[in-house]
Every structure is written in C-alpha cells, then in structure tokens.
Amino acid sequence: MYMIESGNVAAATGVQLARTQVIAAYPITPQTPLTEKLSEFVESGVLDAQYIPVESEHSAMAVCIAASTAGARAFTATSANGLLYMHEQLHWAVGARLPLVMCVANRGVGAPWTVWNDQQDSMSQRDVGWIQLYANDHQQIIDTTIKAFRLAQTVSIPVMVCYDGYLLSHTYMPFDKPDQEKVDAFLPPFTPRHFLDPEDPGNFNTVTLPDIRPGVDGTIEPGYMEIRHNLHQELREAIEVYQEIDREYQEQFGRGGTPLVEEYRCDDADYVAVCIGSLSYQFRDVIDLMREKGAKVGVMGIQMYRPFPDQAIVAALADRKGVIVFEKALSYGNQGPLYGDIKSALYSCEKKPALSNYILGLGGREIKTSQLIDALTEACAGQAAEDAPRWIGLKL
Amino acid sequence: MRKDIIEIRWHGRGGQGAITAAKIVANAAFVSGYKGVVMAPTFGTERRGAPVFTSLKISKQKIYDLSPITTPDMVVVLxxxxxxxxxxxxxxxxxxLVILNGPKPASEYSFAGARVAVADVTSCGVQAGLPPGIVNSGIIGAFSKATGLVELDLLVTAIKDEFVGKKPELNAKAAEITYENTFIGDI
Amino acid sequence: MAPKEFCKMLSRSKPGPGDGGKTGSWRVLRPVIDLEKCIPAKKNKKACFTCWLYCPDSVVSKTVPPSINLEYCKGCGICAEECPAGAIEMVDESSFIVEDK
Amino acid sequence: MDNKATILNLTEEEFVHPGNRACSGCGLSIVYRIGLKALGKNTVLVVPPSCLTVMQGLYPVASTKIPCVNVTFASTGAAASGVRGAMKALKKDGVNVVAWAGDGGTGDIGIQALSGACERGEDIIYICYDNEAYMNTGIQRSGTTPQGVLTTTTPIRGKLQEKKDIPAIIAAHGIGYVATASAAFPLDLYEKVKKATTLSGPRYIHVHTPCPPGWNFATRYTIKVGKLAVETGLFDLYEIEDGRLTLTGPSKRLLGKKRKPVKEYFDVQGRFKSLDPELVETLQGRIDAKWENYNDQQQQ
Incomplete structure (x- = not known):
C-alpha cells in the first residue's frame, strides 16, 4: 500500500510493522515526529507496545537496554545532542549484545546550536560497536528499519538506522508500506535464550576480570578481552549476514539489492563520487548532467557504514582514476571520517585512485547542484587530489 | 535543473495549514500519475503566525533532489x-503563476509579469460552512482551477482522506466553491 | 550463520558460593559459641537466633544449637556483639593454628 | 501486616551466597540479605555501579540467586522502568521489579532517572542503601554525606553542607509509598519491603546502612552504630502514605521520650572526629527541633 508521508512516519511505520514491544524516547528535533507517531500508534491500539516517555535520551536507552534484557523487542530514536547524551549507553547496549534498533534523524551538533542536517552526530558514534545503516529515501527508511530488527536479533548487535534530518525526516514522498503478514513471516518474534528470568537467575553485565576465569561448574569463561574480541568478529560477520537478509527481503518484497553500497552509473565511470545518505541521490541529477557532457562519472552511496564493508568498497573503487568523497561530517583536526576509512581500505590496491575530500552541508548549509558539478569537475581534472578537505559553499 | 520537475512553492503562516494543503495536492498528484512527488516544509523552527513556506515538486519521474525550491513554476499564497x-x-x-487568496479582483494585483489567479478563499470557506480562517482546503480548489495540473475530483478525494474526523465534507465543499470562484487575470 | 554461543557473547554470571574465595581466611578473630550460655542450646528448642538474623554473610545456621560456617565467616564479630546472652566470644585465630593442623 | 515478622518466623531461605566480596561487617550485606528474603524469588533486580555490584560477584560467578541486570550509574530508575515495560509487553505478571542502588546512585547521579520513574508512576520498588558516601570508590563525599563527616574528598574540615533529604524529595513526587529503614532493625526493614511488594506504583525505601571502613568503626559495631542513629533521633524510621508521615517501630517508641544525645553516635565513629563542639550543639539543636515537631504533631 502506497503512502505519502514524512520520513519520520516511514520509520514509525516500520517500527510498527516490526511489532516492537517497548518504545522509549525523548523529544528532539528533527526526530520528534517519529516518536509522536509511535505514541499515537500505541494509544490508538494500532501497535500493542509499551510507550515510556522518559526524561532524557540517556534514560531512553536505559529503558531499551533493560527491556531487551528482559526479553522484549525495544526501540528508540534520537538526533544530534540526544545521541551524544546516549553515548555511554550505546557502548553498554552493544557490550550487553542487545538487539536494539534506533533511528537517528541526522542533525548537526552544538555548539553553536543547530537543528539542521549534517551527519556529525552518528559519524561521531561510529566506534561504539553499533551497526550503522543509512537510508537515502523513505522507501529505504521503512525497509531498512524492518531489516534492521532482523539483523539485530540475528547477530545480537544493536543497529542504528540513520537518515538525514529534515531532508528526509520532514519531507513527504511516496513509499510502499509492506503487508503486515509478509513482515511477520520475514521477522520472527524476539525469543532470547537468556533473559531476566527468576526461574534461571543470571546476573547480566557483571564486573569482568582482565583474565579468563572458571565458572561455578568449572568451565572456563571468557574475560573482558575475549568478549570484546567476539563482538568485533561477529560485527565483521554481520556484513555477510546483512547481505543474506537483504537478499531474502528482496525476494519477499521486491526491493533492496544494495545492502552495502548503492552505485549509480558507476559501471564505466572513471571518477566516482562517494557519499552517505540523501546526498547520494541528489548527486544522481549531477551525474546525469555531467554524463550528458561526456564526463565518465558515477556516484556511490554508502548504505552500511559500520561494520565497514571494505571489500565491497575496494571492489567498487579499485580501478577508478579518481574517488571523490563528499561528507557532511568531519573528524576535526584530520579529515572526513568516511574519507579516512576509504583511503585506508584502498591502501592495499595496486593501482590507487586519486583521492579527494569535500566537506559540505554542515549545519544544514544548502547544497546546490551547481556546486556539486563544479567540485566534481574540479576533482576530475585532478585539481583536488590532496588529503586536506576542500569546503563547498563556505562564505568566509 | 531537471526540466521535467514542476516546482510549486506554498506561502502561508505557521498553523495555517500550508503543509497540509501541499500534502493533499501531493497525494492527488501521485494518484493522477506523477510518480515523483516531494513535499518539503520549511526546515527549522515553525512558529504559529510567522510566515512559512513549503516546497512541492512533482514530476512523472522519481525525484532525487530534496533541496528547497529556488525557481518555482508557481507560488500559492494562502x-x-x-x-x-x-x-x-x-x-x-x-x-x-501566482495563486492568491485575496479579497480583491485579479486585476488589482500585479507581480511583474507573472500570471495571477485570485480567489477569496476565506469567504468561500465560510460559505461552505467552515469556521472563518480555514483556507487550506479552499485554496486547493483555486490551485486546480488555475493550474489544471490535477483534476478537482482527485483533489476532493484527497481532501476527504486528509480531513478524516475534521469536517471532510465541508472542507471538500470549500474547495469546490473556491474552484468556481477563482478568477484568472490577464497578463 | 551458525547459532552463536550466547554465553560467550556477554557477561552473564550464574549464582554460586565463594565468588570472593574462601572468605574465612579474612578472619582475624573467630566466633566461638558457648553452648552453656546460648539460648537455643540451653532451651534445646528454636529460640533467639539473633546471631542468625544479624549475620551479614549468612554463615550462621538457624539450628539448635546454631553453628557457624567457618569456611566463609569473615569474623566481623557482630554475632558476638549482639548476642543477648553473651554466648559468643571472638577468639584470636592464631590460637587455633595448632589445633587446626 | 497479617503476620508480624519475628526472627523465628523469618524464612530460612537465603538468596545470597556466602563467600561474596562484601567487607567484613558490611551493613549492606544485612540489608540485602533481609531485603531479598522479603522480596522472594519472583524478583528482578536492577543495579547500578555500587558496592552491591562487587558484592554480587565478578563474572562468571554471581553471589545472588535473583536475576539481575547491571546498568550504568545514572540510569537505574529508567532501567527499572524498562524491565517493567518488558514485563507488561510480555504479559508477565507478579514479578517484583526492584531497583537497588547506593546513595550516590540514587540521590546524586541517579536522581533524574529516579524522578522520571516516580513521575510516570512506574510499577517498581526502589531501594536505596544509604551508607552516606561513595564507598565503592573509596569514601568520597556524596549528597547524603552528613555535615561534618570526614571523607577522602572532605579530608580536613569534614563536609560543610547538610545531608540531602532524598526520601523527602521522592515523597514530593506524591508516590504511594515512601519508607525509611535501618540495617540495624532488620525486622522493621523486612516488614516495609514486604509491604511494598503488596502495593503497586513507585515505592521507595531508604535504608540507613552503616559501613565499618567508610564510617571508621570496628566491624562488630555495625548494628550498635545503626541503632544509635535511630535512638538519638538522628535517622528516623517512618512511612509516608497518602502524604502522611508515620513514625514506625523504634522511632515511634521515641515519641515523648528522652532521646540519647547525638554525641554518643558521633563518638563511636572515626568519621566525626573533626566535629567541633559548637557544630555538635547545632546538630543536636536541629534534632531536638525536628522531634519537637514530631511530638507536637502526635498531640494534635
């Protein structure tokens, strides 16, 4: 069934179709309409869930952590400083291996205050161990949200579904709402082997020693380092797991096929622009216009950022003349975070593409198609092959 | 930059329902065969009474550019x-084209060469039985008459769907009355 | 993907005694019950059990007479301090070394 | 209560294993042991960092036979809300969801989450064991450290500010049940926890919990020190229901009676050794004024 709604409502609809059982959230722009919609779903009985209107984002994640430990499917959503306020809890949730799903409506972080879009918030959480998926339009928001629940509970690692604040969160566009029956078949209920159970009392997230140690029955159990090592290994395996999940989703719903990266006119492209989120779609018009003039260019959107699908990225970029990374985030004092990751992934290639890095759209600065054409043209001419990022639309 | 995209900018005041109006048109346009529909409200803090605008882009093809409209084909002023x-x-x-809710005849308004369509939407709404000040359903009738982009009956259906539980029939009637009372000025 | 050993994924402890080891070794003074004075012992029925109630480490049994699990008793002396009959004496551990051997 | 708790009728079933890492003479150990007896098996615990975290055991051994989720320091009230939310979503009734935290975890870093849970009317029991400083990290002052107490962060003059009245703050949320108790009066504690299990909504129990190393007294005096706090009228045992405060048990018996001078309580602990006589007098004055008020209310 087609709907024309905002990206936030697309996300909320995905959460509803996933039969989420516990929802906790705290208002923050531009995420708020998502949780408003969920509270409406719960109050009207469309969704049989507990909605807990907490007093902070830190508490929102606390509710999700505890509810998930108790065996319920849990969800929250946030943006910007709300996500940063959760930082400690993000580490906790993944260390506890809980299959949470959280939507992040990407927004720039303060100071100074901004409510507008960039991706500094989620990019700054890239090292906590959560899986990060990015959606480029409303159809991807709802589909990715549903797939995220399946992925999270398959690998016991929480998943962040990120989409651009305002540009997607508040923009209305058509998307298909999958049938509940088919979603139910795709996403089985959450039935953890261990939960807070008086019949089988376990103590979760206890203090863990530097070294391994025998348990009550004499079995040697892992230390902190083994637990963390296993997280990393299974996070790496999640790349393949998500591809399988996406294949299955595609079979059931006829959509998907780009779980890791999404390429547009890249087949014979000498130069590929790389970016995350809706910008990669805005770039399609740029590519079309430049192709009309004979430039062999394409654009690639990163859909899974953590774990970093380096093999897929190397396969897509290795033989290009140039790779140009456009980012709405910065690792301050260094370069764009995605740029650094891509550069490191391409290090092993024999023929290394020329690399350029552009920073744009911070704090909602408008990105004009003409600016993108200028930058990409400049980079294709080899004039931006340097590590220091160039800034687009800066008015100094 | 794409030639296939029709860009419509909606001007209203916070709380006046410009977003809802644009959303109704988006829905009806989609049903009538425009596969690309993107409606984006003012990004940021919307305050009741303050001027706001909403962008609506429609096309027969999927639309990828989400940036706000800067060169509209038409503007709707609530x-x-x-x-x-x-x-x-x-x-x-x-x-x-400028589509305007105003009390004066079209010839009284001049927008440097732009075509003008005027309806007294406020009066039409009252005539339909709505409380004074409800203009976001009526303006859709003016939009339909002035642009011919989307058939009035599709828009009326979309109005009834949107206003479920909020006087759908009266809002639909407001659009119909406004349609009949929209006057397009000479250039 | 093969099902994962969930237990190896996270820190989930199972209940059991002696997480801190044989905490009886923490003791400097050992509680010794004088059965001549101990109320349940004297009455030969369930009574008093003040020592059982207050013991922080649940090493005193609610039996007639009460007994103390010296494997885990940390020797705090609360039982001796609170015994209404003055039946428990805290005795220097060193005096038991020969006896224990 | 139908059956008054006595030593003899108190269950022999233990929910805490011996050989755990609590200090010798630990007041919390008594509170925990007795509290769990009152809560019973059908309980889920939520615990932030505190002495209890260590006492509950290091992975993979737990000292408690009750399921427990350890959570971040600031999140206890919210996490307990989450457990209850899951229980409701999964249609599991009859489980006590119990947050168990120290005074810092409750009244300082945890007060936001606790306040939120109280305001929302979450169906949880919150037990705060108040040992009046950050003991787990080595005796730093907390909001509930009393005036004049030496801690490692108030090392010379003692704490300059008064103790934060957490139960009063929680009671101000208008929740159905607020009680205070003491490690030194286990049966009173037992009855209050037991009563809490029969009620619903947010229930808060604040337990005065002597700490031999933190308060600097010999391990054998844990009960004696706890009793003195009550008998001097410094720490009062009460229940607040429907906005009405009622003194209970040992504190109730002090009404209209002469209380022991608070100096007796100070003198048996090393942490008060820098108190000057003037401050002792001030503190005694405050206690006297408070009890005058209690006595007046009693007569009305």
Missing part, C-alpha cells in the same frame, strides 16, 4: 497579508 512581508515571487520563473 494569505494576501503575506504580500507585505514576503517577496512571494522570489525566483519565480518568467512565465510563472
């Missing part, structure tokens, strides 16, 4: 008092 505060024709294309 409240003529905005004309004193906002340059509603900013960036309007050369053969652009």
């Amino acid at each position: 409240d003529h008092s905005l004309l004193e505060e906002v340059n509603v024709v900013d960036g309007l294309k050369d053969d652009g």
